[in-house]
Structure formats: C-alpha cells, structure tokens
Amino acid sequence: MQEKFKKALNGMWDKLDSWFNSFVSNLPNIILAILVFITAVLISRYIRKLVYKITGRSSLQESMKQLLSQIVSIVVILMGLFFVLSILNLGKALNTILAGAGVAGLAVGLALQGALANTYSGIILSYVKQIKFGDWIETNNYEGEVIDIDLRVVTIKQVDNNLVYVPNKMVVENPIKNYSTTAQSRVILECGVAYNSDLQQVRDLVKKTIVNHFEAVENKEDILFLYRDFGDSSINFETRFWINSTSALEVAKAKTEAMILIKAVFDENDIQIPFPIRTLDFPQKFMRALRNSD
Known part of the structure; x- marks a missing residue:
C-alpha cells in the first residue's frame, strides 16, 4: 500500500514539475500574450471613441452610432484574442473554439429568433431617415x-x-x-349651425376669426371651408387650416383654441350651435286620462 502511495505521489510531483517547467519555458510567451491582450483592450477603447466621434458628424441615429462603435471595439478585441492564442501556440484550441461557437451560435439563434428580429429591426430603424x-x-x-x-x-x-x-x-x-416629415400640420374642425343662420355670414366669420388668430394663415384663401350636409338639427360644416407645427399635441391645442374663438364669435352674432332635440308625442287618450287623474 505504501509503495503504491509513494508511486502515485512521485507521479504527481513529476506532473507538477513538468507543468512548472512548461510554464517557465513559456513564460515569455505568456507575458507577451498578456501585453498583447491589454494593448488590444486599450486600442479597442480608443477606436470606439474615435468611431463614435466620426459617426457623430453624420445624420445617423444615436443608437446606430453606439452600435457601430461597439461592433468595431469587439472586432479589435477578437483580433487581439486570435493573436494571443497564436502566441501561446493554441491553434488547435482556436479551431475547437470556432467549431463550438458555430454550433452554439446556431442553437442560440434558433432560441432567440424574436430577440434577434428586434435587434435587426433596431438596426434598420437606426439607419432609416x-x-x-x-x-x-x-x-x-x-x-x-x-x-x-x-x-x-x-x-x-x-x-x-x-x-x-x-x-x-x-x-x-x-x-x-x-407627423414630423413636413413643416406644417392641418387642423380639421367640424361644427354645425342652426337652420335659420346666414350661411354666408357663418363662413365669413369663421375664416376671419382663424386669419386673425393663427400666424400660419395669411389670408382667407388659405382656409378650406365646406358645408358637409343637412343634419337632423343643424347644417354641418368643416373648416381646415394649417399651423406651423408637426406635433399632434400642437394640432390638438390649435383645434381647441379655434373652437373657443368660433364659439365666442357665434355668440356675439347670435348664431346658434344647436343640439339634438327629442319631441315626445303622447296619444290623446293617455293625455285625457292623465288630466282626469289630476
């Protein structure tokens, strides 16, 4: 038993001794590999900042600028790793890593189809104008x-x-x-007036009010005013005009302001904006019975 133990112990020391000798003999290569890797990391950081600065002068989206700088940085680090493996004489290990990466990449790609689709779409959205x-x-x-x-x-x-x-x-x-692809947005306002209204006066008042309160509208010809139909309780019209904004919020604010102004000018000129009225017609027998009950 002791003989086997000594033999195993000697084998272990021999193995450790061979490893130590291999480490000492390869120490220059290990130091050189570490220096190459550190240099690659530092260069990747510098190139990342440089690429981001260069793309900053372009019209690319912020996300696209960051993506390009990150890709270049990763490529530099990978090149550094290839040099490190070459210095350490690990060519076979490199081939094994590449083969494994291919299989793993296929599996990951199948598992993350949705995420990869969003990533690819994000690249497209970062590039398009x-x-x-x-x-x-x-x-x-x-x-x-x-x-x-x-x-x-x-x-x-x-x-x-x-x-x-x-x-x-x-x-x-x-x-x-x-909404931001053009310099202006159109405001569309719908309303109705009573049947006894002067339609020519209504149109003139609406156009005059809009011209006086919205800078983008220079004259009445810039306003589109259309009577749409004869409604149940009103004659309905639609007016359209432009404002110097591409924000839907600003369009909503302009529409609100126009409604306030048009309502005020209608009140000043006794123009009614009617609302639906329901007339109830009761049978005469019901009405007589109701009066008799009183």
Whole structure:
C-alpha cells in the first residue's frame, strides 16, 4: 500500500514539475500574450471613441452610432484574442473554439429568433431617415414623440407623458404615420349651425376669426371651408387650416383654441350651435286620462 502511495505521489510531483517547467519555458510567451491582450483592450477603447466621434458628424441615429462603435471595439478585441492564442501556440484550441461557437451560435439563434428580429429591426430603424429622435409618430395604435431607439424597442412619449415601449419588429412590419416629415400640420374642425343662420355670414366669420388668430394663415384663401350636409338639427360644416407645427399635441391645442374663438364669435352674432332635440308625442287618450287623474 505504501509503495503504491509513494508511486502515485512521485507521479504527481513529476506532473507538477513538468507543468512548472512548461510554464517557465513559456513564460515569455505568456507575458507577451498578456501585453498583447491589454494593448488590444486599450486600442479597442480608443477606436470606439474615435468611431463614435466620426459617426457623430453624420445624420445617423444615436443608437446606430453606439452600435457601430461597439461592433468595431469587439472586432479589435477578437483580433487581439486570435493573436494571443497564436502566441501561446493554441491553434488547435482556436479551431475547437470556432467549431463550438458555430454550433452554439446556431442553437442560440434558433432560441432567440424574436430577440434577434428586434435587434435587426433596431438596426434598420437606426439607419432609416423616415423616423428619428424627436419625431411625432403614430404606429401600432400608439401616438407620441420618439425619445429613444435601441436594439430592442422604440420608446414613445405620449401626450399624457406616459412612455410606450414598442418592439422594433412591430414598428418595422406595421405602417408608421410620421407627423414630423413636413413643416406644417392641418387642423380639421367640424361644427354645425342652426337652420335659420346666414350661411354666408357663418363662413365669413369663421375664416376671419382663424386669419386673425393663427400666424400660419395669411389670408382667407388659405382656409378650406365646406358645408358637409343637412343634419337632423343643424347644417354641418368643416373648416381646415394649417399651423406651423408637426406635433399632434400642437394640432390638438390649435383645434381647441379655434373652437373657443368660433364659439365666442357665434355668440356675439347670435348664431346658434344647436343640439339634438327629442319631441315626445303622447296619444290623446293617455293625455285625457292623465288630466282626469289630476
């Protein structure tokens, strides 16, 4: 028993001795590999800042600038790792790592199809010019200001100051209404007046009120005024005019202001905005019975 124990102990010491000798003989290569890796990390940080600074002069989205700088940084670090493995004579290990990475990448790709789709869509949204930070958009039944685009979601700030996080894939695959692609937005206001109203006077008052209170409207010809139909209790009209804003919130404010002004000018000129009236017609027998009961 002692003989076996001594033999095993000697084998262990021989193994440790060979490892130590191998470590000492490869010590210069190990030190060089460490220096190469540290240099690669430092260079990657510098190049990352440089790429971000260069892309900062372009019209790319903030998320796209960060993505490009990160990709370049990772590529530099990977190149440093390849040099390290080459210095340490680990070519076979490198081949094994690459083979394993391919199999693992396939498995991860199948498992993360949704996440990868959002990442790819995020790259597309970061590159296209149809949507950018500060735009007021409507997509997937949500409307608001775009405040961020990352590799997972588009963040929209709604009128009520709540944030909505819409997955990038849904934004790419569904229609987007961008209110900020033009310099102006149109305000559409619908109303109705009583049947005894002077329709020519109504039209003139509405146009004059809008021209006097909205800077973007220079004259009455810039306003579209249309009588739509004869309603149950009113003659309905629609007026349209432009304002110098691309925000849906500003459109809503302008519409509110126009309603207040038009209501005030109608009151001054005894023009009524009627509301539906219901007339109840009771049978005569019912009315006689009701009077007799009194």
